[in-house]
Amino acid sequence: MAFVAKPDRIDTFSTIHDWESADYEPTLPVSEKSNPLTRHIDRAPASSIVKMLQACDAQMFQEKSQTQYQRLLSEEMVKTLMEVAERVRLILKDPQDSLVVLSGCGTSGRLAFFMASGFNRELQRLNYAPVCSYVIAGGDRALFSSQEAPEDDPTLGALRLKKVSEGKKRVLFVGVSCGLSAPFVAGQLDFCLRHPDVYTPVLVGFNPAHQARKEPIPGCTLTFHSVVTRMEELAKTQKAFLINPALGPEAISGSSRMKGGSATKILLEVVFSASFSRTPVTFNGILQHLRSYEKALDFTYSHSEEIAALMEAAGRSLQCGRQVCYLGWGSLGLLGLIDASECKPTFGADHEDIRGFVSGGYKELGNNEGDLTLMGPEFSISHDDFLDGVLPRLTDDDAVLLLYSHSDDVDEVAKLARRVREKTSNIHAAYHQTDGDAAAKQDDINKLCSSTVIFTWPQEASKRLQHLREFSTKLLLNAVSTGAHIFKGKVFKNYMIDLQVTNSKLYRRAARLLQKLSGHSESECEEALLKAIYQVDKLSEDIATCSLETHTHTAAKAKKVVPLALVCLLTGCSIKEAESRLEQQPIVREAMETCLKSS
Ligand code: F6P
Numbered sequence: 001m002a003f004v005a006k007p008d009r010i011d012t013f014s015t016i017h018d019w020e021s022a023d024y025e026p027t028l029p030v031s032e033k034s035n036p037l038t039r040h041i042d043r044a045p046a047s048s049i050v051k052m053l054q055a056c057d058a059q060m061f062q063e064k065s066q067t068q069y070q071r072l073l074s075e076e077m078v079k080t081l082m083e084v085a086e087r088v089r090l091i092l093k094d095p096q097d098s099l100v101v102l103s104g105c106g107t108s109g110r111l112a113f114f115m116a117s118g119f120n121r122e123l124q125r126l127n128y129a130p131v132c133s134y135v136i137a138g139g140d141r142a143l144f145s146s147q148e149a150p151e152d153d154p155t156l157g158a159l160r161l162k163k164v165s166e167g168k169k170r171v172l173f174v175g176v177s178c179g180l181s182a183p184f185v186a187g188q189l190d191f192c193l194r195h196p197d198v199y200t201p202v203l204v205g206f207n208p209a210h211q212a213r214k215e216p217i218p219g220c221t222l223t224f225h226s227v228v229t230r231m232e233e234l235a236k237t238q239k240a241f242l243i244n245p246a247l248g249p250e251a252i253s254g255s256s257r258m259k260g261g262s263a264t265k266i267l268l269e270v271v272f273s274a275s276f277s278r279t280p281v282t283f284n285g286i287l288q289h290l291r292s293y294e295k296a297l298d299f300t301y302s303h304s305e306e307i308a309a310l311m312e313a314a315g316r317s318l319q320c321g322r323q324v325c326y327l328g329w330g331s332l333g334l335l336g337l338i339d340a341s342e343c344k345p346t347f348g349a350d351h352e353d354i355r356g357f358v359s360g361g362y363k364e365l366g367n368n369e370g371d372l373t374l375m376g377p378e379f380s381i382s383h384d385d386f387l388d389g390v391l392p393r394l395t396d397d398d399a400v401l402l403l404y405s406h407s408d409d410v411d412e413v414a415k416l417a418r419r420v421r422e423k424t425s426n427i428h429a430a431y432h433q434t435d436g437d438a439a440a441k442q443d444d445i446n447k448l449c450s451s452t453v454i455f456t457w458p459q460e461a462s463k464r465l466q467h468l469r470e471f472s473t474k475l476l477l478n479a480v481s482t483g484a485h486i487f488k489g490k491v492f493k494n495y496m497i498d499l500q501v502t503n504s505k506l507y508r509r510a511a512r513l514l515q516k517l518s519g520h521s522e523s524e525c526e527e528a529l530l531k532a533i534y535q536v537d538k539l540s541e542d543i544a545t546c547s548l549e550t551h552t553h554t555a556a557k558a559k560k561v562v563p564l565a566l567v568c569l570l571t572g573c574s575i576k577e578a579e580s581r582l583e584q585q586p587i588v589r590e591a592m593e594t595c596l597k598s599s
Helices: 046-061 075-093 106-125 153-162 184-192 222-234 258-274 282-301 306-319 330-341 343-347 360-365 385-391 410-423 442-447 459-487 504-518 520-535 541-545 548-555 560-573 575-584 588-599
Strands: 098-104 132-136 171-174 200-205 240-244 324-328 353-358 399-406 425-434 451-457
Touching: 046 258, 046 282, 046 306, 046 459, 075 098, 075 171, 075 200, 075 240, 075 258, 075 282, 098 106, 098 153, 098 184, 106 132, 106 171, 106 258, 106 330, 132 153, 153 184, 171 184, 171 385, 184 222, 184 520, 200 222, 200 258, 222 240, 222 504, 258 282, 258 353, 258 459, 282 451, 282 459, 306 324, 306 399, 306 425, 306 442, 306 451, 306 459, 324 330, 324 385, 324 459, 330 343, 330 353, 330 360, 330 399, 330 459, 353 360, 353 385, 385 410, 399 410, 399 459, 410 425, 410 442, 425 442, 425 459, 442 451, 451 459, 504 520, 504 548, 520 541, 520 548, 520 560, 520 575, 560 575, 560 588, 575 588
Parallel strands: 098 132, 098 171, 171 200, 200 240, 324 353, 324 399, 399 425, 425 451
Antiparallel strands: none
């Protein structure tokens, strides 16, 4: 059975530990470093992209080497997970006065919602009270759309946490910031540290503590690093907890939705499953559970050919300016929504490029703010919305991907697949079943699809099936959307070259990228970035003295900011000329290469 199959060795194997050496991109935290394994991902065919992603993901489970880095499977990490699981148990004993709050920004906040809802469902099934809540920076609209600005606001973070936990006597707060960087989460952790009688803070992230962000946060005296230092002190007496293994750099530099998101899901599911169980929390139990995800990773990538075919189909649609739609059921559908929503800040995508729809829409979600449909087209997320708004204009150039499992309403899947098939033959499926499941109806669906990835999970996985197939689906979707954007030319080497510059972290990342690719000085690059944001060739005194917040706010309305700035830096041309160059060569990667060659 493929569940335990090991991945193929890839030719870049020798570089697998390079990122750990002290002189590899020493000024960057792990979560922002570029991964040596994916240096040429922008030029690779789909099959090689999948192999590179597999190798990057496998780094999550690598054992601790001789370096400073704590890893996912380190002894200390497992012990911390055990301690946090015991804390969750205390909350379960006193549901009236206690609460668990999961929180984060962007994908970290979406996963906080995803898991809080899933854990509550599981608790109710086990006859416990649902004690989990979530807070996402930017509120529920950030669940499906890109809202990066609130990430910069520590006061807002603290206020939201205060509000959701009003009146509770004991709160376990889990703040997720993959890069140990989001001021929103720093504000929440600080709030917990100032109210230790009620709050116990847990920080989940993927850099060592000394690499936490040191940049001052405007309007307050905190830095993320200063908060982490206080937490480290309290962690000695278990009054705070740090869960921060290094996972290795992301396949696309800084894209924490990938490994960061996956590891967040793994860690919290391992902790919460252990605490919900009626058996004692044990070291081996936690370790085995962590290892089951490693097996699931290998199992997922044992379908690499089919994943590559999906990636190619999605890439073809984006390349010709058409759409990719994920139509999902249950939690797999929700993962589709999450994957799609991150494409805008990462690749400068339009919200129409990759869209997710989930069966049952908001009824299925049970989010804090209820039905958001009236907020605009981005918030139409049900299959009915798809049938009304998207299906009528679907062509063979649009790709549709069905995401479902044996336990979903397969008749409904078949019905929708038939409707889609009437409009396009470019329909695909990713389907999960367990060894021995009868598959008659699913065969009918397969016949309607031009490709299907069938994950047949072995019986040994059945205990944790739900979480594992979600994990597997997340890996598949991340691969499909990343690969598709690579084919569209939105990645240069392994950098997101057309990222949005909509908060301070993204602004700094963009400025750094410009420096790296142009070789110009920090101040020249920042100047070019501002000129691109404000669409001017000369910076006025007014612009130069505006706050970073004003810059990122203005950048939200602009397009192709980083490519524009880079063209200007490399050629010395005006913004207008840079715009026309990019119009002539809309594939950003090609435009960058042309400029680099001629510079
Ligand atoms: O600012 C946008 C973003 O980079 C998202 O892409 C990401 O999901 C989010 O920030 C959260 O980042 P972190 O978990 O590191 O705080």
